[in-house]
Amino acid sequence: DTAVSQTPKYLVTQMGNDKSIKCEQNLGHDTMYWYKQDSKKFLKIMFSYNNKELIINETVPNRFSPKSPDKAHLNLHINSLELGDSAVYFCASSHPLHTDTQYFGPGTRLTVL
């Protein structure tokens, strides 16, 4: 039983392409997040949705657009990919009454050539 799952696990693409990463959680959580981990392992939050509403939006380029079709899913679409977008992207979720504990997915390693 995978709690937070992401697809694909690896994504290799060319500069300028548009790609999406999908995230699903089966924990019944209301809040979901996207984090970016760069090549130096530094982790930074990008977005958070609570019950399909955007509540955290860090200084992320407009090329990144999160989409939450329902509470269990938070997808990340990236337009016009750049070399600097290469990173590992993690999805996470938390319970509405216990937001201090986040459950992370396994990550998607994006490589832009």
Added chain:
Amino acid sequence: AQSVTQLGSHVSVSEGALVLLRCNYSSSVPPYLFWYVQYPNQGLQLLLKYTTGATLVKGINGFEAEFKKSETSFHLTKPSAHMSDAAEYFCAVSDRIQGAQKLVFGQGTRLTINP
């Protein structure tokens, strides 16, 4: 704004030795503090957290951490290291926003265990 500094990007200890990973935080409000572990090619797993109450918190796998307000520290310890403890460890402080927690991470400490 909250921030976290982890002292030492790489810590190496012998199996059976004490593990000490250092974390100092900056926060304008009473902090919620966390330690997460990341094993190679995996996501993050919560080790332990401090929100309120007892300042010494125990987590999984024999780890514990003590919140010291006067020192603005939240160091992670384990009395006896195991080979399986080799991983990347992240300290984090959270900025509480309605319905969510914005985690601010330190730069991470890679723990190596020598046989």
